[in-house]
Amino acid sequence: MSRFSRFNVTASLLASVWLVILLIPVVVLLVVDGPLWRKIAGTALFVAFAAVYSVAFGLMDSTPSRFTPRGRFLFWLVPLAVIAVATGAVAGLSAGYLVPFLVAYFAFPLPPSRSIAPALVIVISSSWTVLTVAEDGELGILGATLASPVFVYLVALASQRADREQQLSHDLAQAREREGVAVDVHDLLGHSLTVVTLKAELASRLVDTDPAAAKDELAQIARISRTSLAEVRATVTRLRQPDLIGEIEGARRALATAGIAASLPKDAGLAGPNARLFSWVVREAVTNVVRHSGATRCTVEIGPDRVRITDDGRGFDGAEGNGLSGLRQRVEDAGGTLSVTAASGTTGTEVLVTMTGTQTGEDS
Incomplete structure (x- = not known):
């Protein structure tokens, strides 16, 4: 240099x-x-x-x-x-x-x-x-x-x-972020490992007397492990400042690990000046799909003034956690609107962000 x-x-x-x-x-x-x-x-x-x-x-x-x-x-x-x-x-x-x-x-x-x-x-x-x-x-x-x-x-x-x-x-914001990630990882791994341990013990008892049931338990262990790995990856990405290309690639890996088919955009440049904001939307929405939806498919669509994430899971129960409420505030501060509704024609969920104000993007 x-x-x-x-x-x-x-x-x-x-x-x-x-x-x-x-x-x-x-x-x-x-x-x-x-x-x-x-x-x-x-x-x-x-x-x-x-x-x-x-x-x-x-x-x-x-x-x-x-x-x-x-x-x-x-x-x-x-x-x-x-x-x-x-x-x-x-x-x-x-x-x-x-x-x-x-x-x-x-x-x-x-x-x-x-x-x-x-x-x-x-x-x-x-x-x-x-x-x-x-x-x-x-x-x-x-x-x-x-x-x-x-x-x-x-x-x-x-x-x-x-x-x-x-x-x-x-520094304080980073410390709080790390503390939040640590709590999330602890909760995720604590619950998942407990379930995996119980199912492994059950499978070991069934392997001789009921091999079919033991095989089913082992399949459940593999599925829980994949989902937990995807959740941990999605949680740890919170430590990074997002960029849209990176978030789309991260979503691809997390969804694949969780066994969820993904349809993702190939051109992140369509978002234009809204790219930073839309990266936060993709991160939070895909994380929720992996953690809570029970979906088999997730679709992300991005345009110059909107981003839409849909899944075919069990649907939105109306309760907004800290992540979703924080995302709503971030979107509104940037001049946009966020809606979470039942996906059209399915039992899944649709997360839609539209930029209707004069502000675009954000850098916080």
Whole structure:
């Protein structure tokens, strides 16, 4: 993988959007009286700082690849610091406009415990320099060396807190999901293995006295094992974020394992922007067919604005479990409707989702 393929465009853009502020010192440098070389060199240094700053945020997480994260941080800090010092030597107090960016370089990637000290050093030293050498008309530069860095640091703290809360929320959701899967697998296997054990013991007693009955018990054991395997597979797939192609293939395997004939679509692209939502529908509906329907056949039909799953099982009893009620909420949030009814002309069940609103798909 090339270094450019590892470039974090989002991080670079978020960092670079504020670089437009550097137009202020560049314009001041160009319009005030001074030697031409100073104007050219100063402008070049501001441009160089902006370029290195933008690239640093894009590559800090990956390049140089042989360095540790701390090493990469220092690797990009060195040219930024050198350019900032050189800018100060050429452009004078106008280099103070670089201070908020140097503070941001520490504040956003690093935790507060590691960024506060260098940020304070940069702010105090640059502000002291301004107070020491600036003339009365130049004291406004303190806005760049004092006020702006404080604002930048507070924004960084708020951003890091929001990231932590989002990560905690994600971790909690994953923990709850794993707990739910563990409970389901325990319940499924506990019941199935108990039945398999009892039937195996019965078959062992019948094998000599009634071979036909023993053979029937063994056939039931095989059927229960296949169904349990399909249920476990369907349950474990909940740990994955769905995609429609993967869910159709997973449905094919689960139905085949349970001994249920399947009619599934070959082109998942028909769903268009609804693909993510329809993958949840296929997952939940097929899982219910495997677990509860007693069906011999299941059909999945997908179109641009609808998905329909039917089976020829014992039918829907009207009771919605957590999975189905959660799916209904997900569909309604995406602007669609979900109905669960008796399949037309059969004793089975039809799950139909239609997208009638203006929203399509979802990404939760």
